[in-house]
Amino acid sequence: MFSMPILDVAIGLSFFYLLLGLICSTVNEMIAAKLKTRAKFLNQGIDRLLGGDSQIKSELYKHPLISALSPSDLQHYPSYIPAEKFATALLDIVSGKGRLLTDIDALREGVKKIGTPALQTSLTALLDSSPDAAALKKNVEEWFNDTMDRVSGWYKRNAQRNALLLACAVTLVMNADTVNAAHTLWTNPSMRAAVVEEARLRAAKKPPDESLPMVEYRNSSDATASTPVNVPSSPEEGLSSNEQKLLGQLTGWGPDWEKLGAASGLAAWLVALWLIIYTHSIGWIVTALAVSLGAPFWFDTLNRFMNIRNAGRAPDEPRDKSSSAQQPSNA
Amino acid sequence: MRISSRTLIIVLALAAWGQAGTIVLKRAWIEQFKDRATIDATFTIDHAHPRPNPPAKDGDMHVAGRAPKEIGLPMVAEIMNAADASEQGAVNTVHSNEGNGQFIAVSGAWRLWFEHPPSTGAQIQFADVPPAANTNPDHCFEIHPLTKVGSNDLKASLHDISGFTYKDAEAAFASYEKLSVSLQSNATAVTLTSAKSGYNYVLFTMRVASRNTALKDGGISVVADVVPETDDDAEALANNVRMIFVPGTAPFQKASGGLQIGDELTVVGIPRVNLNAISSFLAAAGDGKVTRKLPYEMIVVALEGSDAAVPTATAGRRAAQKR
Numbered sequence: 001m002f003s004m005p006i007l008d009v010a011i012g013l014s015f016f017y018l019l020l021g022l023i024c025s026t027v028n029e030m031i032a033a034k035l036k037t038r039a040k041f042l043n044q045g046i047d048r049l050l051g052g053d054s055q056i057k058s059e060l061y062k063h064p065l066i067s068a069l070s071p072s073d074l075q076h077y078p079s080y081i082p083a084e085k086f087a088t089a090l091l092d093i094v095s096g097k098g099r100l101l102t103d104i105d106a107l108r109e110g111v112k113k114i115g116t117p118a119l120q121t122s123l124t125a126l127l128d129s130s131p132d133a134a135a136l137k138k139n140v141e142e143w144f145n146d147t148m149d150r151v152s153g154w155y156k157r158n159a160q161r162n163a164l165l166l167a168c169a170v171t172l173v174m175n176a177d178t179v180n181a182a183h184t185l186w187t188n189p190s191m192r193a194a195v196v197e198e199a200r201l202r203a204a205k206k207p208p209d210e211s212l213p214m215v216e217y218r219n220s221s222d223a224t225a226s227t228p229v230n231v232p233s234s235p236e237e238g239l240s241s242n243e244q245k246l247l248g249q250l251t252g253w254g255p256d257w258e259k260l261g262a263a264s265g266l267a268a269w270l271v272a273l274w275l276i277i278y279t280h281s282i283g284w285i286v287t288a289l290a291v292s293l294g295a296p297f298w299f300d301t302l303n304r305f306m307n308i309r310n311a312g313r314a315p316d317e318p319r320d321k322s323s324s325a326q327q328p329s330n331a
Numbered sequence: 332m333r334i335s336s337r338t339l340i341i342v343l344a345l346a347a348w349g350q351a352g353t354i355v356l357k358r359a360w361i362e363q364f365k366d367r368a369t370i371d372a373t374f375t376i377d378h379a380h381p382r383p384n385p386p387a388k389d390g391d392m393h394v395a396g397r398a399p400k401e402i403g404l405p406m407v408a409e410i411m412n413a414a415d416a417s418e419q420g421a422v423n424t425v426h427s428n429e430g431n432g433q434f435i436a437v438s439g440a441w442r443l444w445f446e447h448p449p450s451t452g453a454q455i456q457f458a459d460v461p462p463a464a465n466t467n468p469d470h471c472f473e474i475h476p477l478t479k480v481g482s483n484d485l486k487a488s489l490h491d492i493s494g495f496t497y498k499d500a501e502a503a504f505a506s507y508e509k510l511s512v513s514l515q516s517n518a519t520a521v522t523l524t525s526a527k528s529g530y531n532y533v534l535f536t537m538r539v540a541s542r543n544t545a546l547k548d549g550g551i552s553v554v555a556d557v558v559p560e561t562d563d564d565a566e567a568l569a570n571n572v573r574m575i576f577v578p579g580t581a582p583f584q585k586a587s588g589g590l591q592i593g594d595e596l597t598v599v600g601i602p603r604v605n606l607n608a609i610s611s612f613l614a615a616a617g618d619g620k621v622t623r624k625l626p627y628e629m630i631v632v633a634l635e636g637s638d639a640a641v642p643t644a645t646a647g648r649r650a651a652q653k654r
Contacts, residue, residue: 155517221544
């Protein structure tokens with residue numbers, strides 16, 4: 001075993017950021033589910049696509065092909081609409097009741113009745129550029145997909161911003177100060193050993209996901225017929241009680257509350273508060289930035305450090321195949 | 332505290348260095364190419380090697396450019412065995428079109444692999460691709476090997492690279508087998524993030540595990556296990572790997588001659604992401620982020636000892652490697 005205090009501190013910090021990242025992921029998923037963020041972004045995209053035509057939008061969401069995609073009757077908007085279903089539902093609405101959605105004449109009549117100029121212009125252009133109903137449907141699907149790409153961009157930017165905000169919030173609530181944590185790990189060998197041991201367990205626990213294949217080829221007559229396997233069905237595992245305990249020892253407001261409590265008078269209290277903020281600010285900023293990189297990033301980093309640590313294994317330790325060195329390529 | 336924070340930051344930065352590359356692909360594009368060996372593209376050449384790499388390096392000629400219509404990613408195309416006299420016409424065509432902004436027709440095996448990923452940010456398919464600054468820009472997409480440049484047919488260039496020491500199968504497949512990929516998908520696109528990886532041109536023995544299956548472009552795919560060359564009873568280096576044969580090439584002729592389940596064939600291959608597996612998995616898994624083992628397949632680019640000029644070169648090199 002290759003053990004150096006500096007390496008163990010690095011492992012401890014990676015583990016520290018990983019645990020905080022897992023907390024952020026869980027909170028983020030809860031917030032996203034509660035606020036129905038994805039559905040709201042999709043709704044904005046549909047609104048943009050339909051040129052703000054509230055009547056068509058309302059009919060679209062009530063269309064059985066679309067309403068069936070909502071998780072419940074209470075949630076009006078689905079969070080995901082396949083392009084094919086959107087195109088079919090929209091053409092069905094525009095063609096009018098009793099007319100086939102492949103009837104180009106009915107569609108042209110329907111477009112003329114649309115009250116929103118932007119939507120009317122878009123659909124007219126799509127009709128004019130489509131030689132038949134099948135081509136029109138395909139064009140509507142592409143039009144939808146192009147807009148959804150922009151929706152994905154909005155969602156992603158929003159998610160990145162939220163990740164940083166959430167990392168800041170978690171850092172402050174838990175008083176997760178990198179400088180303090182590093183100091184504790186460096187000066188307290190027993191704590192460092194406990195953290196490294198727990199990090200080792202965490203690193204050994206999670207890799208299965210990464211080593212699980214996506215498909216199997218079970219049909220020996222067809223090398224294109226892949227069968228999906230290991231499809232995710234349950235949310236990510238949370239923190240173990242030992243991890244929670246260690247994280248509690250590396251974070252927390254206890255000593256700072258004591259300093260505030262010891263201050264007599266408002267002026268002294270404000271000075272104490274200022275000193276606390278001043279002392280922690282660098283550590284908080286580093287923690288928030290690190291945690292915003294996400295739990296997967298810190299999981300990978302932790303594994304790299306563990307591989308380095310395992311590289312100089314003792315003779316009686318089992319060989320770790322994952323530590324084999326990579327060789328440069330030449331493309 | 333005696334710990335040097337600068338040292339700690341350097342250690343953390345080193346750990347993160349070369350961490351991963353991210354690419355965003357259109358799902359419609361994945362569906363189009365998941366069961367094709369090759370891609371046809373209209374390609375504008377920004378930079379090309381003045382001359383092919385020497386065979387000892389790999390014998391390839393790198394051509395950096397863009398195919399905004401069919402690929403829409405930073406990319407490199409590579410001519411295999413480019414120093415062969417028979418490929419001089421293609422090399423000349425490349426140089427005569429270098430930097431002129433014109434589009435020429437190219438074909439070859441598509442290859443998605445995180446070998447030269449961007450150090451920061453994601454490469455997004457069909458976003459604007461700037462001209463390449465050199466012959467090896469950050470890229471995860473290649474046409475490698477090329478089978479056609481303009482009117483020059485390069486299918487015969489897929490043969491043994493005389494003078495090149497192939498990558499060792501055991502090390503290469505051990506590396507491939509431990510790669511992972513994170514997928515994040517929505518209705519139209521999927522983001523793939525994976526660690527940088529290499530190991531091109533590996534010499535290995537495949538044991539056929541499925542019948543030949545025709546691909547949409549006329550290529551052939553078979554599922555095979557990769558077995559060690561020395562010990563028949565030893566554990567396979569990798570199981571259920573798709574082998575891709577590029578139409579019109581010597582390996583393709585060999586495969587189309589009839590591979591039977593259990594047959595063993597020693598070949599040279601280069602890895603690429605298996606989009607067939609990605610597509611099937613996404614269809615079953617739906618939206619969301621998930622990390623799994625990176626599915627890969629091998630483009631078979633040469634048969635063992637297929638160099639017409641030096642027919643026994645491979646065997647000789649392998650003997651030398653063992654020594």
